[in-house]
Amino acid sequence: MIRKLITTLTVFLMANVITGAALAGGHINWKEVEKKAKEEGQVFWFNWYLEEPLQNFAKKFENEYGIKVTVPAGDNQINLDKAVADKNRVNGDIDVLSIGFNRVPDLPMDELFIKLADALPTDENRTPEIAGVDGQGYAYAFWGNQSGIAYDPEQVSATELPQTPVEFQEFWNSNPGKFGFNFENGGSGPSFFLNVIKSLTDVDFDNGESTEAKIGQVTSAFDYFINGADNYIITGGNADSIQRISDKEIWMAPAWEDHLAGLMNRGEVRKGIAFYIPEMGMYGGGNGIVVPKNAPNPNAALLFANWLLSAETQTAFNTEFGTAPLHKLADDSNALVPNSQRAYRTNWAAQPFRGEVEELFTENVIMER
DSSP states (O other): OHHHHHHHHHHHHHHHHHHHHHHHIIIIIHHHHHHHHHHHOEEEEEOSSOHHHHHHHTHHHHHHHOOEEEOOOOOHHHHHHHHHHTTTSSSOSOSEEEEEGGGGGGSOHHHHBOOHHHHSOOOTTSOOEETTEEOTTTOEEEEEEEEEEEEOTTTSOGGGOOOSHHHHHHHHHHSTTSEEEOSSSSSHHHHHHHHHHHHHSOOOTTOOOOOHHHHHHHHHTHHHHHHTTTTEEEOSSHHHHHHHHHTTSOSEEEEEHHHHHHHHHTTSSOTTOEEEOOTTOEEEEEEEEEOBTTOSSHHHHHHHHHHHTSHHHHHHHHHHHOOBOOSTTSOOTTSSSOGGGGGGEEOOOOTTHHHHHHHHHIIIIITTO
């Protein structure tokens, strides 16, 4: 019991020391934080995707500050579980943790993480909220993703892109077998069919409650897909959809902006595939970063977090990975879509209603084809 109290008190004191140093750095002496960060000399960034490309990307930070960045191979849930399990350790293993913004409401943010709104230099151009979720000052968005429609501009003119459910139906009826979407192995296909259903009904997708009336409205929209089933194809997932466009098998399919841009930049699919967000809307979101209170290298963690969120780094993310820039002063001229189209971004349907609709869609549309 005494040992537990001592450990808890030690973590509490360390958290306050870290926060105090950050406050001094953020509003009084950020140079002191930078000095201590260089003395610490390393930072561990726990991320769950593109670990090797992001490790290479982080060399920009290493070259600028002389601080080594390590991006261990990881899993989203395992990383989150570790942050929670290690909260009472004096020194944890995580300096900076990437999290999906949709996970913020599920985590005890004030218990686990430093409040970056107080710890970093003031910058009103960062993104503290994404897809309707507020980072509460503990998380800021660093990686923006957006679903939309990838298409072959050699086959489809930019002036003839379908924007509404009716126009998509007209497209695949006029071009049988040239439109495809997935229902598993990635969220781009579900983003498409859920937004079609939302457009065709008055169902409140922001309310996660599932009622008989809501389900009845949703299933009535399934006829839209059933009636045209012979004219579109079902792909194997996000990557398969893009590959089929690259191979000229199909002309159009839902995709993720960052996924498509990354594949083209790495030469894994042919360049020139275009992308847009239809006016009916498709889901967008993003990932944020947090700094645990028991980060082993707290000053380096704050310096790295500040760098990740900067306009310069957000511009570089957009150029190299195709992410939506999440700093207002970042240059988005290399983005696949203009900022004007981002007004069509919709927030993900709330759970558990969303999951139930996806299951019903699979049973009543996909399995009945």
